Amino acid sequence: MMRISTKGRYALRIMLDLAQNDDQGPVALREISERQNITPKYMESIMSMLLRDNLVQSLRGKAGGYQLTRKPEEYPLYEILNCAEGGLAPVHCLSMEENECPIRKTCLTIPVWEGLHQVIKDYLSGITLKTLIEQGANCV
Amino acid sequence: MMRISTKGRYALRIMLDLAQNDDQGPVALREISERQNITPKYMESIMSMLLRDNLVQSLRGKAGGYQLTRKPEEYPLYEILNCAEGGLAPVHCLSMEENECPIRKTCLTIPVWEGLHQVIKDYLSGITLKTLIEQGANCV
DNA sequence: CTGCATGTTTATATAATATATAGACACGCC
């Protein structure tokens, strides 16, 4: 049904939480999970994806936790969602090899999906964590 | 994972098939299902959605089948996919009542999803069945 | 008015994916 999954939505909220709270050093998973109301175990699996793509860094031991690797304005939402969603191409065939689909060359609908992917990409690439935080500040 | 579902992709191919084949009168479900390689029973459930939204009309009895209700240029893809997908809002909260989500008013991410929905809508509203058919003709 | 070829409806089965949980482990500071 073409929905951003819970993972993607959570990931975005986690990254926003970090952007707003990691200036004093690493933030513990438990702390974020309580603030964002995400179960810690589930959040673990999301953190591992964000780590794999180097969107965050981690520190073990006491006073350990997670921290952003860049400044908030250097995180386009596309990158975060693409990571947590495992891709944002709206149909599977876009991620396939050219010759994997027998009708690829004559398929009337492929260009539609390519174009759709592009507008989604353009839109989400134009927004960063900082954009959102600034908008939030305006609302208060 | 934010994917157009099989229903949506099938629906689009079915509508394209009708646009290209219904000028001699109604086209039988079986005929389309064979041409498009969609199992007849599954296709039935898609047709019932297209019917409910009046995107196609049907005729029973011998020589019965399905037919478009408008000209191909009067079918924006948004309408077809919105019908078959059961909506194209990228997150559930956009379809909810304002007060159904407790943090709706202060949620930093809602505007992102609203904007995303809008670019998807704009893009798919700008393409019609006719657009695709003409593009296909160019490829031959 | 009978029979067949079509569409229609409701129910169910199966498969895939998303979401969530559990337990054992690794690391690092104190």
Place this chain on the structure above:
DNA sequence: GGCGTGTCTATATATTATATAAACATGCAG
């Protein structure tokens, strides 16, 4: 050495998507 953190692998549960089945309704041909 022990506690507080993150990491990894496996599994359970829930939800949704996909597909199938069977009984029914309609309309035309003869």
